[in-house]
Amino acid sequence: MSYTTLSLTLIFVLIPLFLSKTLKLGLEKDTIIATVRSIIQLLIVGYVLKFVFETESIVYILLMITLMIVAATLNARKKGKAIKGITWKIALTLIVVEVVTQGILLGLHIVPATAQYIIPISGMLIGNSMVLSILFLNRFTAEVESSRDQIELILSLGGTPKQAIHKQLTNSIKASMIPTIESQKTIGLVQLPGMMSGQIIGGADPVQAVQFQILIIFGLLTTAALSSIMVGFLSYPTLFNERMQILKSV
Amino acid sequence: MTQFHETVIKFENVCYETEQLSILNNVSGEFYKGKITTLVGPSGAGKTTLLKLCNGLYSPTSGEVYIQNKPINSYEPTTLRRNVGIVLQSAPILKGTVYENLALPYTLQNKKFPKTEAIKFLNNVGLDESFLHRHAEDLSGGQRQKVSIARTFINHPEVLLLDEITSALDPSSVNDIEQLILKINQKYQVTMIWITHNIEQAKRVGDYTWVMMNGQLLESGETNILWNNSNKYIQNFVSGVQEV
Numbered sequence: 001m002s003y004t005t006l007s008l009t010l011i012f013v014l015i016p017l018f019l020s021k022t023l024k025l026g027l028e029k030d031t032i033i034a035t036v037r038s039i040i041q042l043l044i045v046g047y048v049l050k051f052v053f054e055t056e057s058i059v060y061i062l063l064m065i066t067l068m069i070v071a072a073t074l075n076a077r078k079k080g081k082a083i084k085g086i087t088w089k090i091a092l093t094l095i096v097v098e099v100v101t102q103g104i105l106l107g108l109h110i111v112p113a114t115a116q117y118i119i120p121i122s123g124m125l126i127g128n129s130m131v132l133s134i135l136f137l138n139r140f141t142a143e144v145e146s147s148r149d150q151i152e153l154i155l156s157l158g159g160t161p162k163q164a165i166h167k168q169l170t171n172s173i174k175a176s177m178i179p180t181i182e183s184q185k186t187i188g189l190v191q192l193p194g195m196m197s198g199q200i201i202g203g204a205d206p207v208q209a210v211q212f213q214i215l216i217i218f219g220l221l222t223t224a225a226l227s228s229i230m231v232g233f234l235s236y237p238t239l240f241n242e243r244m245q246i247l248k249s250v
Numbered sequence: 251m252t253q254f255h256e257t258v259i260k261f262e263n264v265c266y267e268t269e270q271l272s273i274l275n276n277v278s279g280e281f282y283k284g285k286i287t288t289l290v291g292p293s294g295a296g297k298t299t300l301l302k303l304c305n306g307l308y309s310p311t312s313g314e315v316y317i318q319n320k321p322i323n324s325y326e327p328t329t330l331r332r333n334v335g336i337v338l339q340s341a342p343i344l345k346g347t348v349y350e351n352l353a354l355p356y357t358l359q360n361k362k363f364p365k366t367e368a369i370k371f372l373n374n375v376g377l378d379e380s381f382l383h384r385h386a387e388d389l390s391g392g393q394r395q396k397v398s399i400a401r402t403f404i405n406h407p408e409v410l411l412l413d414e415i416t417s418a419l420d421p422s423s424v425n426d427i428e429q430l431i432l433k434i435n436q437k438y439q440v441t442m443i444w445i446t447h448n449i450e451q452a453k454r455v456g457d458y459t460w461v462m463m464n465g466q467l468l469e470s471g472e473t474n475i476l477w478n479n480s481n482k483y484i485q486n487f488v489s490g491v492q493e494v
Contacts, residue, residue: 158332244327
């Protein structure tokens with residue numbers, strides 16, 4: 001695709017801008033910022049990936065993955081600011097997700113150990129883990145705030161913090177995993193996943209594209225479960241102090 | 251006269267603050283074994299905070315709370331809370347049957363609660379066996395509060411903290427709950443601290459009364475301190491509440 005052709009896709013940006021202006025939605029500034037950022041970020045990533053793929057250096061691969069984890073952590077932690085140490089908790093979760101998934105993929109030779117496979121797959125799995133962490137933290141903090149009475153009831157009957165918060169924890173883990181599971185139920189019927197579509201457009205064999213997509217969706221399931229459960233179990237103890245009291249603000 | 255009673259809970263210069271507010275300011279006083287002490291005072295006086303300091307749901311910012319002459323922090327929290335039970339105004343009910351709610355104190359200790367025991371506790375609070383398998387969420391306010399009292403009492407607490415447990419109930423249920431609490435107090439010699447906005451109720455049920463205002467203990471003593479008190483704040487509070 002030439003740059004002239006690519007520039008025509010800006011029509012897709014003009015449509016929401018026009019609608020936002022006409023309906024006074026006030027989204028023009030955010031739309032422009034998002035457009036400019038996505039162009040700059042993707043162009044930079046494109047050139048960086050080209051460089052990393054050509055060098056095939058393990059150092060650059062690790063550096064790319066580290067950057068992804070740092071960016072995802074900084075983004076996800078905003079939703080759990082009231083939870084002590086949330087930054088390292090999310091970072092640790094993302095590292096574990098990356099190590100477990102890549103360990104299985106590379107250790108069992110499911111994909112070749114090259115930058116061309118490791119980096120895009122890491123991006124998808126870390127990105128999903130970030131979204132799962134955000135969904136979990138959003139739900140968990142809201143659940144805890146709205147059910148302080150029930151939490152204090154269980155504590156006051158002699159329950160431990162883990163018993164007191166068990167319902168809110170499991171509800172939040174389930175709620176954050178539901179979108180991943182539900183979207184997989186309709187995959188291929190309602191939506192064609194981005195990676196698969198990209199490969200097909202790029203000229204790859206559709207069956208091979210599907211095989212890689214299956215690999216990714218299975219990986220996403222592990223990612224979803226690991227992310228919600230790890231962030232949850234690392235977070236809930238910090239909502240209580242050593243006297244088993246729930247802290248004032250969550 | 252008060253010095254002849256055994257002290258169960260003692261507050262010594264207790265302050266409690268949040269980041270923005272001072273909730274309790276230098277509160278000192280004692281609660282006596284087997285007696286009912288009513289806590290009265292306007293909203294925001296710090297009454298509920300004081301109650302939650304008694305069973306370790308909160309800890310003082312400064313000062314000390316003693317339970318049976320030992321600092322509260324020397325008790326393991328879960329043991330302390332089973333021994334100092336609290337019944338909340340909202341009577342929080344968990345989804346499930348009345349039996350599941352009553353069994354909660356046992357479930358938390360990984361023990362099975364015998365149904366015969368559950369029926370005994372239901373009968374004690376004036377509810378019959380037919381309630382056992384009813385959905386707790388379908389109960390009336392008075393019935394919920396009775397289940398809530400029974401559930402707290404299953405731990406056999408020596409102290410019972412009651413946070414405005416009749417404020418949302420109709421007069422008939424108020425009378426039922428008052429009689430139930432008095433029965434528990436007399437039969438089991440349970441020490442009780444009872445927050446109420448109702449001065450007449452404080453008079454009916456209380457042996458002792460603490461009057462609180464703006465986080466301070468204005469007055470404490472036998473319940474008749476509420477009447478013929480020289481303190482203008484207390485006079486105003488009592489007459490104001492009675493007028494309402």
